[in-house]
Amino acid sequence: MTAPLLDIGELAKRFPVGRKRSLPQRIADSVAGRKPPVSLLHAVDDVSFTIGRGETVGLVGESGCGKSTLVRLVNRLLDPTDGIIRLGGSDLGAIRAADFAGHPARARVQMVFQDAGDSLNPRYTAADAIGDPLRRLKRLGGAALRARVEELADMTGLPRELLSRFPHQLSGGQKARVGIARAIAVQPDLLILDEPTAALDVSVQVVILQLLQRLKAELGMSYLFVSHDLNVVRLLCDRVLVMYLGKIVESGPAATLFTDPKHPYTRALLSAIPQADPVRRAGRLRLGGEPRSPIDPDPKVCRFYGRCPSSTERCTQEAPELRRLEGERAVSCHFA
Amino acid sequence: MTAAPALKVENLSVEFRTRAGVVRVLEAVDLEVGKGETVALVGESGSGKSVTAFATMGILDPAGRVTSGSAMFGGADLLALPERELAELRGRELSMIFQNPRTALNPIRRVGQQIADVLVRHGGATRAQAPQAAIEMLRRVRIPDPERRARAYPFELSGGMCQRVMIAIALACRPSLLIADEPTTGLDVTTQAVIMDLIGELARESGMATVFITHDLALAAEYCDRIVVMHAGHIVESAPSAQLFAGARHPYTARLLAATPGETDSLQGLQSIPGNLPDLRRTDLPACRYSERCERRKPECVSPLALAKVGERHLVACRFPL
Amino acid sequence: MSALLRHARYVLSGNPVTALAFGLFGLLLFAAIFGSAIAPYDPLATEAARALKPPSAAHWFGTDQLGRDIFSRVLVATRLDLTIAFASVILAFLLGALSGVAAGYFGGWTERIVGRIADTIMAFPLFVLAMGIVAALGNNVTNIVIATAIINYPLYVRVARAEANIRRDAGFVEAARLSGNGEARVLLGHILPNIMPIMMVQMSLTMGYAILNAAGLSFIGLGVKPPHPEWGIMVAEGANFIQSGEWWIALFPGATLMLAVFCFNLLGDGLRDIVDPRQRT
Known part of the structure; x- marks a missing residue:
C-alpha cells in the first residue's frame, strides 16, 4: 500500500472554558488570589485516520x-x-x-x-x-x-x-x-x-x-x-468516519458500514434517515437521553453512555477503545 | 373524506409587487386538510409553498397581495377576517412553527415564561397555574429536565432544543391547525426524527390538522398522510404518500423523485431536472408552468387545465399524465 | 457605473426627502467651490455708511454692524466650514474605522486598549473636551480639525468594532484566509469594504455634527478668528444685535448652519440605500 495523502495521528483539540462560579465564590477567590479553575472542553479527542x-x-x-x-x-x-497532521509527507501541524x-x-x-x-x-x-x-x-x-x-x-x-x-x-x-x-x-x-x-x-x-x-x-x-x-x-x-463527542466511534468502507453498522450510534443515525418505504421503517432505533458533556469527560466512561440503548455496567468502568475489525473496519464499542 | 375539512383553501392567488414588475407567486391554489391529517407541501425553493402558508395565516409580506380565493377554517374565511379576529385565532386555533427557532423566540425572556405567556393569553390558564403547565409542555416535547430548562434563556439551549420550545409554544393551546415551515431544516437527523415523531403523535392525539412544508420528499413520505407537490405557484399533484412514491403521475413529481438520493446506489443513478423555474414576472406564462421544462410537452399544453382526478384521492394537473 | 447611477435614480425617485438632501448638498458644494468667485461683495470690505441695513434687493441678507454684506459672507464661509468638517470626519474615520475594525476582529488586548481610549473620550462632555483641546493646542484651524476628529472618534470605533465583530466568523472571512490572505488583508480587503456602507452613513451623520462643533467653537471664540467669515462667528456677532432688532445678522448664518446639518443627516440614510449592494436588485 502506498503512503496515504493525509495522515492524522492522535489529534486533539481542547478548549479551556471558565467554570461557573457564584458571585460570593468569585469574590472569595479573588480576595484569596486564587486563579479561577479552568475546565477543558474536549472538542476533538485522540482522533486518527x-x-x-x-x-x-x-x-x-x-x-x-x-x-x-x-x-x-x-x-x-x-x-x-x-x-500530528501530515499531508503527503510534510508536517502541516x-x-x-x-x-x-x-x-x-x-x-x-x-x-x-x-x-x-x-x-x-x-x-x-x-x-x-x-x-x-x-x-x-x-x-x-x-x-x-x-x-x-x-x-x-x-x-x-x-x-x-x-x-x-x-x-x-x-x-x-x-x-x-x-x-x-x-x-x-x-x-x-x-x-x-x-x-x-x-x-x-x-x-x-x-x-x-x-x-x-x-x-x-x-x-x-x-x-x-x-x-x-x-x-x-x-x-x-469510499470510506466513512462516524464521530461522536470528539471521538471516532466507527469507521469503515461506505458499502459495508451502511448495510451493517456495528456501533449503536451509527445504527441510530441510519435509523433516523427518513424512509419513504414503510417496510424499511420497522425496527428503528430512536435515541433518548441527553449527550454527555464534552467538558472534562470521565476517561473511564464511554462517551455514548446515557443515550446508548445497549449499555451495561461495564460501559461506566472502562471506555471502549477503537478496535479493528475485519474488512478495514473499526468500532469503539464493547459489544460490537 | 366525509367530515368537513379543518382547512379548505380554494382558488388562492397571490401577487408580489416588485421593482421589476408583478410576480404571480400563486395561481388558483386549492388545498384541503382534514382533521387529524398531516399534509406535506413539497417543491423546490420558489415554488410557493411558504407563500401559501403565509397567505393563509394572514402574515404575508406587505409587498404581497391576495388577489383571489378563500381559506375556510372553522366556518370563517381567514382571508376575509379582520386583522384583530385573525390575530386572536392565530394564537389559539392556528399555530405556526418557523424555520429558524432562535429568531422566533424572545431572546431576553426565559423559555418557560414564554410558554406560560401563551397559555395565559390564549389557553385560559391563570398566572398561578401557567408556570407548571409550561413545564408540562416542555416535558411533552421531550426536553430532558424540564424544570431546569424552563428557567433557561433561548441562547442557553441548542438549536434542536429551541425548535422543541417553539413546538411547545405552538402546541400549548392545542391548536386545531398547525403549519410547520421546514421545522427541521438545519437540525441533525436524529433530532429531526424525534421532532417529527412528536408532531405526528400530537396530531393523532388531539386531531390536529397539520400542513408540513418541506423540500425533502423522503421526510414528507415518512411522516405525512398526503403529499401535495407545488411547482412555480401551481399545485401539480396531490396523492397519499405511498401512492405518490409508488406511481407519480405528473412528470415534475417523477423528476423530483428521480433527483432525491435514497434508493439508488450510485450518483449516476440520480437525475437532475432540466431547465429552471419560469420567471413568474412574465406575462406570457403558459397554462402549465412546467411545460417549458417538460420533455413530454405537446401543443395542447398551452390551453388552460385544472387538477383532475386520476385515482382514489389522487389529483394531477397534467393533460398527459404518466 | 451606469448601473449605479440607475440605482441612485431609482432610490431617489422613491425617496424625495433624500433627493432634497442631495440637492442641498449640491448647493453647498457649489457654494464651497465657487463661493468667493460669485459673491456679490468682498466679504471683508467694511463700509460704515451701509452698516446694519435690513435685507434688501442690494443686500439679500442685509448688512452687519461694519456694513459687510451678510450674503457674501455666508457664501464665502461655506468653504471654510465644510473643509473643517470634512477634514475632521476623514481623520476620525481613518483613526476610528481602522482601530475599531482591528478591535472587533482581533479582540483581546487590541479591543481592550481601543475600547478604553474610546470610553475615556466618551466620559467627557464632548464639547468641553473639544474646547480644552483647542485651548491647549492653540487657536487655529488645524487644531479645530483635530479636536473635532477626536470627539467623533468613539462613534466610529463603536460602529466599526461592532460591525467587524459580526463578520469575524463569517464564511467569507474563513474563505479569505484559506485563499491565502493574511490578517491585514482579510481586515482591509474583505471586512472593511463590507462595512463601508455603514461607515458612509456614519460619516454623513457626523459631518453634520462636525459642522456644528466647529461653528460652536468659533461661536465661543475658540477657533476661527474674526474678521474671517465663518458661520459660528457670524452668529456670535449677530447675537448681540438681536435684542436691538437687527435679527438678520444672526438669523441667516444660523439658518444656513442648520440647513447644512440637516442636509448631512438626511444624506446619511439616502447614501446607505444607494451603496448597499443588496438593495441593488
Missing part, C-alpha cells in the same frame, strides 16, 4: 460532535493541542495557523463551504472571488488571471457572463459553483467539502454532486466530505 490519494472519506455526526473543529484543524485555521495563510502549503488544502452564500464576500464579484486565491497563492494577475478564472468557470459549469455578478445576483446553484471554482483554483491535493449541498434544492444538489465527482477524477484530488445527509454520503464516499 488517513485519506488515500483520490479517496473520498465521509465524516458524519451530530452538530457539536467536533466535526467542524476537526475540519478547522485539518484545513489549518486552528492549532491542535496535540497530535508544525506550521502555526497564524502563519499558514502565507505558507506555500496553503494551496494544498482547500475547502468548499456549507453555505455558499455566506462564504462569498458580498462585495466581490464571482470573478474576484475565484481570482482571490490565484492572486494570493499563485501570484497571478492581469490577463493570465482572467484566463485562469474563465477556465475555472468553464470547468465548474458557471456561464462566463455571470463572472461579473455579485453573490446576491446569483442563484444558489451558481453560488455553489463559484465556491467550488475558488476552492479548486489553486489545485489542492485535499479538498474539504463541508455540507456543500445542504442549502440546495434536490435537483441542483444532484448536479453539484455529480460535478464534484467529475472534478475529483479530472484533477486527482482527495475529498474529506462532511455531511449529515447520510444518503448523500453513501453515494459519494
Whole structure:
C-alpha cells in the first residue's frame, strides 16, 4: 500500500472554558488570589485516520460532535493541542495557523463551504472571488488571471457572463459553483467539502454532486466530505468516519458500514434517515437521553453512555477503545 | 373524506409587487386538510409553498397581495377576517412553527415564561397555574429536565432544543391547525426524527390538522398522510404518500423523485431536472408552468387545465399524465 | 457605473426627502467651490455708511454692524466650514474605522486598549473636551480639525468594532484566509469594504455634527478668528444685535448652519440605500 495523502495521528483539540462560579465564590477567590479553575472542553479527542490519494472519506455526526473543529484543524485555521497532521509527507501541524495563510502549503488544502452564500464576500464579484486565491497563492494577475478564472468557470459549469455578478445576483446553484471554482483554483491535493449541498434544492444538489465527482477524477484530488445527509454520503464516499463527542466511534468502507453498522450510534443515525418505504421503517432505533458533556469527560466512561440503548455496567468502568475489525473496519464499542 | 375539512383553501392567488414588475407567486391554489391529517407541501425553493402558508395565516409580506380565493377554517374565511379576529385565532386555533427557532423566540425572556405567556393569553390558564403547565409542555416535547430548562434563556439551549420550545409554544393551546415551515431544516437527523415523531403523535392525539412544508420528499413520505407537490405557484399533484412514491403521475413529481438520493446506489443513478423555474414576472406564462421544462410537452399544453382526478384521492394537473 | 447611477435614480425617485438632501448638498458644494468667485461683495470690505441695513434687493441678507454684506459672507464661509468638517470626519474615520475594525476582529488586548481610549473620550462632555483641546493646542484651524476628529472618534470605533465583530466568523472571512490572505488583508480587503456602507452613513451623520462643533467653537471664540467669515462667528456677532432688532445678522448664518446639518443627516440614510449592494436588485 502506498503512503496515504493525509495522515492524522492522535489529534486533539481542547478548549479551556471558565467554570461557573457564584458571585460570593468569585469574590472569595479573588480576595484569596486564587486563579479561577479552568475546565477543558474536549472538542476533538485522540482522533486518527488517513485519506488515500483520490479517496473520498465521509465524516458524519451530530452538530457539536467536533466535526467542524476537526475540519478547522485539518484545513489549518486552528492549532491542535496535540497530535500530528501530515499531508503527503510534510508536517502541516508544525506550521502555526497564524502563519499558514502565507505558507506555500496553503494551496494544498482547500475547502468548499456549507453555505455558499455566506462564504462569498458580498462585495466581490464571482470573478474576484475565484481570482482571490490565484492572486494570493499563485501570484497571478492581469490577463493570465482572467484566463485562469474563465477556465475555472468553464470547468465548474458557471456561464462566463455571470463572472461579473455579485453573490446576491446569483442563484444558489451558481453560488455553489463559484465556491467550488475558488476552492479548486489553486489545485489542492485535499479538498474539504463541508455540507456543500445542504442549502440546495434536490435537483441542483444532484448536479453539484455529480460535478464534484467529475472534478475529483479530472484533477486527482482527495475529498474529506462532511455531511449529515447520510444518503448523500453513501453515494459519494469510499470510506466513512462516524464521530461522536470528539471521538471516532466507527469507521469503515461506505458499502459495508451502511448495510451493517456495528456501533449503536451509527445504527441510530441510519435509523433516523427518513424512509419513504414503510417496510424499511420497522425496527428503528430512536435515541433518548441527553449527550454527555464534552467538558472534562470521565476517561473511564464511554462517551455514548446515557443515550446508548445497549449499555451495561461495564460501559461506566472502562471506555471502549477503537478496535479493528475485519474488512478495514473499526468500532469503539464493547459489544460490537 | 366525509367530515368537513379543518382547512379548505380554494382558488388562492397571490401577487408580489416588485421593482421589476408583478410576480404571480400563486395561481388558483386549492388545498384541503382534514382533521387529524398531516399534509406535506413539497417543491423546490420558489415554488410557493411558504407563500401559501403565509397567505393563509394572514402574515404575508406587505409587498404581497391576495388577489383571489378563500381559506375556510372553522366556518370563517381567514382571508376575509379582520386583522384583530385573525390575530386572536392565530394564537389559539392556528399555530405556526418557523424555520429558524432562535429568531422566533424572545431572546431576553426565559423559555418557560414564554410558554406560560401563551397559555395565559390564549389557553385560559391563570398566572398561578401557567408556570407548571409550561413545564408540562416542555416535558411533552421531550426536553430532558424540564424544570431546569424552563428557567433557561433561548441562547442557553441548542438549536434542536429551541425548535422543541417553539413546538411547545405552538402546541400549548392545542391548536386545531398547525403549519410547520421546514421545522427541521438545519437540525441533525436524529433530532429531526424525534421532532417529527412528536408532531405526528400530537396530531393523532388531539386531531390536529397539520400542513408540513418541506423540500425533502423522503421526510414528507415518512411522516405525512398526503403529499401535495407545488411547482412555480401551481399545485401539480396531490396523492397519499405511498401512492405518490409508488406511481407519480405528473412528470415534475417523477423528476423530483428521480433527483432525491435514497434508493439508488450510485450518483449516476440520480437525475437532475432540466431547465429552471419560469420567471413568474412574465406575462406570457403558459397554462402549465412546467411545460417549458417538460420533455413530454405537446401543443395542447398551452390551453388552460385544472387538477383532475386520476385515482382514489389522487389529483394531477397534467393533460398527459404518466 | 451606469448601473449605479440607475440605482441612485431609482432610490431617489422613491425617496424625495433624500433627493432634497442631495440637492442641498449640491448647493453647498457649489457654494464651497465657487463661493468667493460669485459673491456679490468682498466679504471683508467694511463700509460704515451701509452698516446694519435690513435685507434688501442690494443686500439679500442685509448688512452687519461694519456694513459687510451678510450674503457674501455666508457664501464665502461655506468653504471654510465644510473643509473643517470634512477634514475632521476623514481623520476620525481613518483613526476610528481602522482601530475599531482591528478591535472587533482581533479582540483581546487590541479591543481592550481601543475600547478604553474610546470610553475615556466618551466620559467627557464632548464639547468641553473639544474646547480644552483647542485651548491647549492653540487657536487655529488645524487644531479645530483635530479636536473635532477626536470627539467623533468613539462613534466610529463603536460602529466599526461592532460591525467587524459580526463578520469575524463569517464564511467569507474563513474563505479569505484559506485563499491565502493574511490578517491585514482579510481586515482591509474583505471586512472593511463590507462595512463601508455603514461607515458612509456614519460619516454623513457626523459631518453634520462636525459642522456644528466647529461653528460652536468659533461661536465661543475658540477657533476661527474674526474678521474671517465663518458661520459660528457670524452668529456670535449677530447675537448681540438681536435684542436691538437687527435679527438678520444672526438669523441667516444660523439658518444656513442648520440647513447644512440637516442636509448631512438626511444624506446619511439616502447614501446607505444607494451603496448597499443588496438593495441593488
